[in-house]
Structures are given as C-alpha cells and as structure tokens.
Amino acid sequence: MSATMIKEFRLPDLGEGLTESEILSWKVAVGDTVTLNQVIAEVETAKAVVELPSPFAGTVAALHEQAGSVVEVGKPIVSFEVDDAGDSPSGGSDAGTPGASDSEGASDFEKALAKREPNLVGYGAVVEKSGRPARRQRNFDGGVTEHEPVNEPLAEQPVQVPVAVPSEPTAEQERPRSTPPVRKLARDLGIDLEMVKGTGSGGLITRSDVQEFAAVDQRQVSVSAVTPAPAPIYAGVPGERETRTPIKGVRKFTAAAMVQSAFTAPHVTEFLTVDVTPTMELLTRLKTSREFAGYKLTPLTLAAKAVLISLRRNPSLNSRWDDAAQEIVQFNYVNLGIAAATPRGLTVPNIKDADKMTLLELSTALSELTDTARSGRTSPADLAGGTISITNIGVFGIDAGTPILNPGEAAIVALGSVRKAPWVHNDELAVRQVMSLSLAFDHRLVDGEQGSKFLADLGAILSDPAAVMTMI
Known part of the structure; x- marks a missing residue:
C-alpha cells in the first residue's frame, strides 16, 4: 500500500x-x-x-x-x-x-x-x-x-513565488520595499518612495500605491474621483441611503491606470462630424453579400478598418513615449484595442496585427474579442501590447466625448452614435446619417497637424469609402 x-x-x-x-x-x-x-x-x-x-x-x-x-x-x-x-x-x-x-x-x-x-x-x-x-x-x-x-x-513541484529573506539586515532592506518596475515608475513620476505607504504584503509598495500618490500629490485631486459610479438604488438594501462596493480587481486596476494616463500624458481632443450615409449603405450591401453571409458586420467593423487605413498615412499615432530611454517608439504593426464594458469593469483587449487582416478577418476577430470580454474570459495576453484603441460610445446613444488614453498608447478614437440629421448634401438640405468622431492623442507624440490629418482621413473614408482608392 x-x-x-x-x-x-x-x-x-x-x-x-x-x-x-x-x-x-x-x-x-x-x-x-x-x-x-x-x-x-x-x-x-x-x-x-x-x-x-x-x-x-x-x-x-x-x-x-x-x-x-x-x-x-x-x-x-x-x-x-x-x-x-x-x-x-x-x-x-x-x-x-x-x-x-x-x-x-x-x-x-x-x-x-x-x-x-x-x-x-x-x-x-x-x-x-x-x-x-x-x-x-x-x-x-x-x-x-x-x-x-x-x-x-x-x-x-508546487508553483511557488520564491522570496529571499536575508538572515541579517542589509542596505537593500533599509530603503522602501518595492519591485524594480515600481521603482522605475516612481522615478518617472518624480516621486520619493520614502513618502509612499505600501499596501502590499509586508508593506510592499505596489504600482497602484505610486499611481494613487501621484494623483494626490501632483494634482491635489482625490483618487475617489475616479471610483466607479454608485450602484443603482434598487441594488441596495431597502431603507439604506447609499450602497458601497469594494474597489478591486479589474475596476481597481483601470482606475489607477486612468489616473496615471490622465496625469502623465498631455491629452488633446479633436472632434469631427461626418456624413456616414455612404458607409451605412455599404454596410447594408455587405451584409447581404455571399462573402459575408453568416458574419457579424457592424458600423464598428468598418470604422475599425478605416482607422487602420488612416494609420498608414499617419503613423505617428501608432507609437509610444519611452521616458526611460528618452525615445519615441513607432510601431510597425497595429494591435488594435477595443474598449469593452464588462460586469467587472472596463477592459481594453486588443486584436494582434489587425493591420494585416482583411475586412472578413477583422469582423471575426472583433466578434470573438467582444464575446470573450463580456463573458469575463479575456486573457492577460490579450490585454497587453495594444498600440491604439477605439471606444464605441455610440452604442450608448452618446455623440461625442473626451476619452482618456489607454496607458502607453498615443491615441484613442471615440465613435459616436449614427443619427439621422439635416445635412447639406449636393448643395441641398437633406436628411442624412451622421456620426461624430472624437480623437484624443498624446501631444508629446502627436502634433496638432498630425492628429488633424489622421482625423480628416478617417472622416473622409467614412463619408466616402471609395476615397480609399486615393489613399493606398
């Protein structure tokens, strides 16, 4: 035995x-x-x-x-x-x-x-x-x-995370406990770790600790300003005047990341309203075509393709700021992030090498990405490495906004709702389908001219898909 x-x-x-x-x-x-x-x-x-x-x-x-x-x-x-x-x-x-x-x-x-x-x-x-x-x-x-x-x-062999515990105090132990990535973040933000209280195990200073300290110390704003909206009143116990929800997991990480992005990258936002009637007509034709039978096509699909085409002419929006090396890193590929609202908070998974995909492949990737995100099954790998993002606020009936950059990216595009509105078409007033586009970009990486040209190209494609013939 x-x-x-x-x-x-x-x-x-x-x-x-x-x-x-x-x-x-x-x-x-x-x-x-x-x-x-x-x-x-x-x-x-x-x-x-x-x-x-x-x-x-x-x-x-x-x-x-x-x-x-x-x-x-x-x-x-x-x-x-x-x-x-x-x-x-x-x-x-x-x-x-x-x-x-x-x-x-x-x-x-x-x-x-x-x-x-x-x-x-x-x-x-x-x-x-x-x-x-x-x-x-x-x-x-x-x-x-x-x-x-x-x-x-x-x-x-059990999976363990080894932690060295010296038998005698060393000079390393005398300084605040943190990991190398956290110390680098503190240096980048000009923060003295001696002033930061660690909330990790044994007083370890975490990335979130540094980001929250930066939000309060550098801009004198409370981190509570980015906490999620309170739950609907029907979610609480009858008779109670407020409902409290612990901030943890994805929502906690997103809040800290947005604080870091808002207070690190100088945001600029531009807006453009365009007549997207030709794009919506193209969408109708594609849905009934044999090639796209059985596939899910939405305005987001065509807008995402238009973003990818516009990036070819305006590559500065597909880059990041490397503060440690004092370099601008321009990506020669596009990992397209799509903001997704999930029960656990906002996530931005990305489609790897989206610039190499056909419209049919992009349609499939978008469907898989959104379904996986809503079910809470997005892997860490799918959340990492994004180069530019899209947030589709139009699905909530919103026309425009000022989106915050996904940390490490140079730009984010917000797509407004498609509405019927009076519009001058062929020198006559007509009812057309219009959409407002919002572009936020990091002004360290993208000049006003570059951002404006990208937004103009994007608007030109959505207002006349045939314009692509003159761009590629």
Missing part, C-alpha cells in the same frame, strides 16, 4: 508583479479527486479572470480560502493528498513520465520537459543538471523548505 503526503499549492504571481488576486469560484471541493492540470479555481487579477490548473494529481485535502476572498501572492490556497509512491502524479512508476527522462520509452518531448522548471502557464527555460546538491530556500513564513530537484516529476 503506497504512502501519501500533503502538498500545498500557494497562489502564484499571475503576471507583471501583481500582488494579490480574488478567488471567484472553486471548481473542486474537499474530497474530490483531481488530475494533473485540471482546473480547480477561477481567480480575478487586476487585469483578467484566470483559470488555475492543479499542479498535482490526487485528492483535495483542504481549501484554505473561500470564494470571494482576496488572497496575497504566496499564500496557501489549497492542499492536496497525493500518492508518494514512485514520486509520480499517478502514483505508479516513473516510466513514461516527464520525470523519468532516462526511462525506456520516454519521448524526446518528455525528456526535454523533465529539464524545465514549472510555472503557471507552460514551462521555463531548460535547466542543466549541475550535480550539486539541491539548494535550500526560505518559504513565505520565514521557514526553510527543501527545493525540489529539477529532474523530479513536474506534477510534484
């Missing part, structure tokens, strides 16, 4: 130095038998909802946190009872498993995999065997645990 042992799974860093995550739901219960990589929970980071796979095959022994709890990275969230026999996930022999890289019958893939360190998604770089004894490392509670040898089965 094989022996069993208890293995703890600690909440890993799900990307970009995030310090905490909320457990939305458990997919398993105590006593359940799980397999390797089976989804055991859904957690929400500051950027997206992520499914956590099980790093072990065994039985769930304990759930240390309840659904709805906000847990710091490195804290135990679940324990498993696993079979210790043979050190294999299934409790059998090692033959044929990634840990048995020298066993007969093991594939080349398994042999290569046995040399890799596990992380949350996939595996890290190949680790060569050195023949030296396993190093000891400190755990999150200050205790000492044995580091698993790299050639043991991957399923037996």
Whole structure:
C-alpha cells in the first residue's frame, strides 16, 4: 500500500508583479479527486479572470480560502493528498513520465520537459543538471523548505513565488520595499518612495500605491474621483441611503491606470462630424453579400478598418513615449484595442496585427474579442501590447466625448452614435446619417497637424469609402 503526503499549492504571481488576486469560484471541493492540470479555481487579477490548473494529481485535502476572498501572492490556497509512491502524479512508476527522462520509452518531448522548471502557464527555460546538491530556500513564513530537484516529476513541484529573506539586515532592506518596475515608475513620476505607504504584503509598495500618490500629490485631486459610479438604488438594501462596493480587481486596476494616463500624458481632443450615409449603405450591401453571409458586420467593423487605413498615412499615432530611454517608439504593426464594458469593469483587449487582416478577418476577430470580454474570459495576453484603441460610445446613444488614453498608447478614437440629421448634401438640405468622431492623442507624440490629418482621413473614408482608392 503506497504512502501519501500533503502538498500545498500557494497562489502564484499571475503576471507583471501583481500582488494579490480574488478567488471567484472553486471548481473542486474537499474530497474530490483531481488530475494533473485540471482546473480547480477561477481567480480575478487586476487585469483578467484566470483559470488555475492543479499542479498535482490526487485528492483535495483542504481549501484554505473561500470564494470571494482576496488572497496575497504566496499564500496557501489549497492542499492536496497525493500518492508518494514512485514520486509520480499517478502514483505508479516513473516510466513514461516527464520525470523519468532516462526511462525506456520516454519521448524526446518528455525528456526535454523533465529539464524545465514549472510555472503557471507552460514551462521555463531548460535547466542543466549541475550535480550539486539541491539548494535550500526560505518559504513565505520565514521557514526553510527543501527545493525540489529539477529532474523530479513536474506534477510534484508546487508553483511557488520564491522570496529571499536575508538572515541579517542589509542596505537593500533599509530603503522602501518595492519591485524594480515600481521603482522605475516612481522615478518617472518624480516621486520619493520614502513618502509612499505600501499596501502590499509586508508593506510592499505596489504600482497602484505610486499611481494613487501621484494623483494626490501632483494634482491635489482625490483618487475617489475616479471610483466607479454608485450602484443603482434598487441594488441596495431597502431603507439604506447609499450602497458601497469594494474597489478591486479589474475596476481597481483601470482606475489607477486612468489616473496615471490622465496625469502623465498631455491629452488633446479633436472632434469631427461626418456624413456616414455612404458607409451605412455599404454596410447594408455587405451584409447581404455571399462573402459575408453568416458574419457579424457592424458600423464598428468598418470604422475599425478605416482607422487602420488612416494609420498608414499617419503613423505617428501608432507609437509610444519611452521616458526611460528618452525615445519615441513607432510601431510597425497595429494591435488594435477595443474598449469593452464588462460586469467587472472596463477592459481594453486588443486584436494582434489587425493591420494585416482583411475586412472578413477583422469582423471575426472583433466578434470573438467582444464575446470573450463580456463573458469575463479575456486573457492577460490579450490585454497587453495594444498600440491604439477605439471606444464605441455610440452604442450608448452618446455623440461625442473626451476619452482618456489607454496607458502607453498615443491615441484613442471615440465613435459616436449614427443619427439621422439635416445635412447639406449636393448643395441641398437633406436628411442624412451622421456620426461624430472624437480623437484624443498624446501631444508629446502627436502634433496638432498630425492628429488633424489622421482625423480628416478617417472622416473622409467614412463619408466616402471609395476615397480609399486615393489613399493606398
């Protein structure tokens, strides 16, 4: 009869130095038998909802946190009872498993995999065997645990975030605790970290701490000004005069990012109202064509294509400001962000290499992006790396606005609603379909002339799609 042992799974860093995550739901219960990589929970980071796979095959022994709890990275969230026999996930022999890289019958893939360190998604770089004894490392509670040898089965290695705890104070410990990206952000904003109070684990200063301090210190405005609107009165308890909703997850991250963007990039907003009747007529023809049968075509689809064409003539709007290197970085590709309102707050996933897509491909990508965002399944990768964004405020019946730039981007286009209005057409007054376009851009990167030309090109395409023939 094989022996069993208890293995703890600690909440890993799900990307970009995030310090905490909320457990939305458990997919398993105590006593359940799980397999390797089976989804055991859904957690929400500051950027997206992520499914956590099980790093072990065994039985769930304990759930240390309840659904709805906000847990710091490195804290135990679940324990498993696993079979210790043979050190294999299934409790059998090692033959044929990634840990048995020298066993007969093991594939080349398994042999290569046995040399890799596990992380949350996939595996890290190949680790060569050195023949030296396993190093000891400190755990999150200050205790000492044995580091698993790299050639043991991957399923037996819990995903942990190592934190070095020196035995004696050092000069590094005397300064405020923060990560290198956070220290760089503080330097960029001219903030002394000695003045910032850390809200992370053990007083760690987080990116959000720096951004909120910058908002208050540099512009003397309260961060509460960017908190979400209060819930409708019917959402509260009868008789109560107000409803309070904790600011966390995606909404907390979005608020901090918008504060940083508003107080870092000098925004300029321009407006243009155009007659989009020809574009709406084109949309009707395309919907009834054989090529687009079964595909979802909307005014956003054609407007997105028009934005991509306009960028070819005005590439300065597809760039970012690298303050550390004191350089302007112009992108030779377009990752088109689409602002999406979700139950958990505003997100801006982006379509990678949208400039290389046909109208049909762009239509498919937009449908998939919006469906995924509304269901809360957008991955962190889809939220990162955007180069320019579109926000479609027209779906809410709004004509124009002054959108805030997505951090790290040079421009954002707001599409207003399409309305019938009196318009001078062919020197006569007629009822036409018109739309207001709003363009906000970073004046460090984009001059007024460049922004105006881009907006004019965009308006020209939407008012006469045939104008594309003269632009490309």
